Amino acid sequence: METVPRQIVAFGGGGFSMESGNPLLDEYVLGLCRSERPRVCFLPSASGDADHYVVRFYRAFPAERCEANHISLFRREQGPEDLRAHLLSQDLIYVGGGSVVSLLGVWRAHGIDRILREAWEAGVVLCGLSAGSLCWFEEAVTGFHGPPRRVKGLGLLPFSNCVHYEPTSERRLAYHAMLREGMRPGYAAEDSAGLHFIGRELHRAIASRPAARGYWLDAAADGVVETRLATTYLA
Amino acid sequence: MVSRILTLGGHDFTSRPPDRAVSELMLRLATERAGKRPKICILPTASGDTSEQIGRFYTAFGERPCEPSDLSLFRLGRRPMALRDHLLSQDLIYVGGGSMINLLAVWEAHDLSAILSLAWRQGVALAGQSAGAMCWFESGITKSSGRPKIEAGLGLLHGSLCVHYNNEPERRAAYLEAVGNGMPGGYGLDDYAGLLWEGEGPPSALTARRGARAYQVTAGETGVVESPLPARFLPAPAPAALREDIAEFRRIKSMRRGAGWLG
Numbered sequence: 001m002e003t004v005p006r007q008i009v010a011f012g013g014g015g016f017s018m019e020s021g022n023p024l025l026d027e028y029v030l031g032l033c034r035s036e037r038p039r040v041c042f043l044p045s046a047s048g049d050a051d052h053y054v055v056r057f058y059r060a061f062p063a064e065r066c067e068a069n070h071i072s073l074f075r076r077e078q079g080p081e082d083l084r085a086h087l088l089s090q091d092l093i094y095v096g097g098g099s100v101v102s103l104l105g106v107w108r109a110h111g112i113d114r115i116l117r118e119a120w121e122a123g124v125v126l127c128g129l130s131a132g133s134l135c136w137f138e139e140a141v142t143g144f145h146g147p148p149r150r151v152k153g154l155g156l157l158p159f160s161n162c163v164h165y166e167p168t169s170e171r172r173l174a175y176h177a178m179l180r181e182g183m184r185p186g187y188a189a190e191d192s193a194g195l196h197f198i199g200r201e202l203h204r205a206i207a208s209r210p211a212a213r214g215y216w217l218d219a220a221a222d223g224v225v226e227t228r229l230a231t232t233y234l235a
Numbered sequence: 236m237v238s239r240i241l242t243l244g245g246h247d248f249t250s251r252p253p254d255r256a257v258s259e260l261m262l263r264l265a266t267e268r269a270g271k272r273p274k275i276c277i278l279p280t281a282s283g284d285t286s287e288q289i290g291r292f293y294t295a296f297g298e299r300p301c302e303p304s305d306l307s308l309f310r311l312g313r314r315p316m317a318l319r320d321h322l323l324s325q326d327l328i329y330v331g332g333g334s335m336i337n338l339l340a341v342w343e344a345h346d347l348s349a350i351l352s353l354a355w356r357q358g359v360a361l362a363g364q365s366a367g368a369m370c371w372f373e374s375g376i377t378k379s380s381g382r383p384k385i386e387a388g389l390g391l392l393h394g395s396l397c398v399h400y401n402n403e404p405e406r407r408a409a410y411l412e413a414v415g416n417g418m419p420g421g422y423g424l425d426d427y428a429g430l431l432w433e434g435e436g437p438p439s440a441l442t443a444r445r446g447a448r449a450y451q452v453t454a455g456e457t458g459v460v461e462s463p464l465p466a467r468f469l470p471a472p473a474p475a476a477l478r479e480d481i482a483e484f485r486r487i488k489s490m491r492r493g494a495g496w497l498g
Contacts, residue, residue, distance in 0.1 A: 048283025048309035074283040074334050076380050099309055105344030109336045110380065145345075146315040 004123025007032055008156065008197045010133035012163045012189025014208050016060030017053070017097055017129055024208035024234040025194055026060060029092055029127045032196075033066075038091035042070040045106050046098030046131040049074045053096055066092075073106050084115045088122060095128030095135060100142045100151055103131050113154055120156055130163050133195075137161035139183055141175045148174035150183065157197055160186030165215060175217065176224045185218035193231055205231040236268055236358030237434040240391065242368035244398045244424025245332070246443070248295035252471030253427045253443035258295045259472050260441070264360045265301060265327035273326035274302045280341050281333030281366040284309040288331045308345055319350050327360040330367030335386050336379035338366050348389055355391055365398045368429075372396045373419055376410045383409035385418060392432060394421030400450065402426050410452065411459050420453040428466060440466035 009032070015025045030038060042057040044050060049072040061068040071079050071086070080086040087093060093116065095103075107113045120126055126136065134140035138155045141148050141162040148171050153161070162175040165188035175188065187195050187202065192212035196203045205214035214229040241264060246257045265273035277292040279285065284307035296303040306321060307314070322328060328351065330338070342348045355361055361371065369375025370388045374395045377386040383406045388396075397410035400423035407423060414420050422430060427444035440449035449464045 046309075048285070050283065050309075051285075074281075074337055076334070077378060081381050099311065101344045102308055102341045105340040106337050109340035144312045146311065146317075 005198045006120050006123065007125045008120065008136050009125070009127040009194050009206075010136055010157075010161065010163075010187075010189065010197070011127070011129035011192075011194040012133065012165055012212075012214070013097075013129055013191030014194070014212075015129050016056055019192065019208060022192075022208050023060070025192070025206070028194070028196075028206055028234055029094070029125060030061075030066060032125045033091035035091050037066055039067045039069070039089065040092045040094060041087060041090045042068065042094050042096065043112075043128075043132075044070060044096040044098075045073050045112075046100060046103035047096055048098070048102070050098075057094070057096070061094075073110050073112070076110075083110065083112065084118070087112075087115050087119050088124065090119070090124050092125045092127065093119060095126070095132030097128075097130030097132055099144050100131035100134045100140065100153070101145060103135055104151070104153070107135075116154065117156060126156075127194075133163050133189070134161050137186065139186070141171055141178060143171045143174070150178055156200075158184070158200055160184050160217075162186070162188040162217075165190050176226075179217055179219045179224045182219075185216070188215040188217060190214070202229075205229040207231045207233050208235075209233070210235075238355050238358060238432075239264060239360045239434075240355070240371050240432045241360070241362040241429055242371060242392070242396060242422075242424065242432070242438075243362070243364040243427075243429040244368065244400055244447070244449075245402065245426030246364050248291035250474060253447075253469075254295070255474070256443040256469040256471040257427070257429070258299070260469055261327055261329060261360075261362050262296070262299055262301055264362070268358060268360055269326040272300055272302060274304065274324060275327045275329065276304045276306055276322065276325045277329045277331060278306055278347075278367075279331045279333075280308055280347075281335065281338035281370075282331055283333065283337070288333075292329070292331070308341055308347075318345065318347065322347075322350050322354050323357065323359070325354070325359050327362060328354060330361070330363030330370060332363075332365030332367055334379035335366035335369055335375060335377035335388075338370055339386070339388070352389065352391060361391075368398055368424070369396045372421060374421075376406050376413065378403075378406065385413050394419045395452075396421050397423045397452070400425045400428075401448075411461070414452055414454050415459045417454070420451075420459075423450040423452050423461065425449070440464040441469050442466040443469045443471070 137153045139160040192209040216227040425447040427447040428449045430438035432438045
């Protein structure tokens with residue numbers, strides 16, 4: 001029996017949401033799908049299902065390249081009634097940015113948290129940026145709601161995660177402090193960098209800009225050790 | 236100050252008379268608490284913080300004697316706010332309609348349920364329509380996942396509520412069935428009908444549109460009983476006078492139209 005790999009691609013930032021005209025990260029996740037014309041479902045829950053965001057998704061994922069759809073949990077009457085069947089039939093589930101706290105709250109209320117784990121185990125590729133990256137990890141740093149704070153994610157990946165990990169950002173300092181205080185080790189990604197996991201292992205770090213990097217972070221006796229990951233520029 | 240909640244079966248913020256009547260009642264409740272220019276905040280969470288819902292709220296209250304604000308949990312990234320301080324400093328908190336399931340889930344995730352209960356006990360008037368009305372009860376009938384279904388609310392008010400009562404027959408039918416099957420009884424509210432809860436006493440019914448009614452719904456020996464409540468009619472205030480600068484702009488525009496050939 002052939003086993004399908006479980007795959008997650010977590011962007012620190014980038015893709016159609018942030019890099020208009022640079023489709024490298026989005027092309028990369030589409031390329032992981034086995035189908036010629038993959039079924040791609042966008043989950044904009046973290047934005048409150050903002051209309052403008054949904055429109056941008058459809059522009060970035062045109063019909064000639066894939067079969068795009070989205071689920072709005074604020075307008076369930078318009079979408080598929082059986083969320084589980086719908087999500088399990090996708091090749092790629094793409095999670096948008098916004099508030100990770102609201103995202104996880106809404107997902108749990110509709111049972112999406114359990115369905116996504118099932119989809120992952122069934123080989124549906126999961127990806128997303130910002131809140132759509134943080135959500136896959138055991139723990140994460142969110143800076144959306146004010147000063148950075150710790151949140152618990154879905155826990156598909158047994159690490160911590162920090163996004164928009166720019167050298168001078170408040171998030172970076174906050175993440176280091178959290179690691180010193182006992183947060184589990186984890187991965188960070190700058191804007192335009194993505195972390196591709198197969199199973200629970202990091203497979204490779206990728207980027208849509210030559211300079212963007214991913215990082216591995218762990219606490220040591222004398223502080224936090226930050227290791228820059230060899231990151232493949234996708235162009 | 237006594238705890239107060241205004242629950243409405245459905246309304247919008249437009250310039251139509253029944254909508255103006257509802258807005259003016261909220262302004263009055265807020266002003267009674269403040270004793271001066273009150274603070275009124277909309278929580279548009281149930282809609283996903285749509286610009287449309289927020290915009291209509293500001294249109295209704297922007298020109299009235301109050302300080303309107305919005306607390307948009309999905310927009311905190313661009314506009315961080317101290318949730319607790321902001322909400323507790325309000326005179327009236329208005330909750331818009333949308334998905335009752337998402338409303339309560341997002342509030343819970345941000346610890347807003349506890350803050351709102353505290354605000355209510357401290358005398359901040361609460362108000363809302365549709366999902367924003369049912370959320371205060373023990374339970375309501377929501378269509379947040381497609382078909383009408385029972386959903387638990389915060390329980391500040393005893394019993395249950397069904398909104399858009401005669402406006403959405405399938406919702407009313409689901410409610411009557413649920414009460415018949417043992418869900419605590421409560422109230423049915425048509426669009427533009429409401430209940431004003433003050434302190435511990437029973438609510439007073441009100442209506443802003445002729446024919447819009449409030450019902451008490453109870454399970455009796457012989458089945459579910461639906462009794463219309465006598466309701467006070469809320470008259471619409473006269474449309475707000477145009478602001479002087481807007482009136483001036485319109486005068487100039489109509490003069491220009493008349494003299495279009497001048498370019």
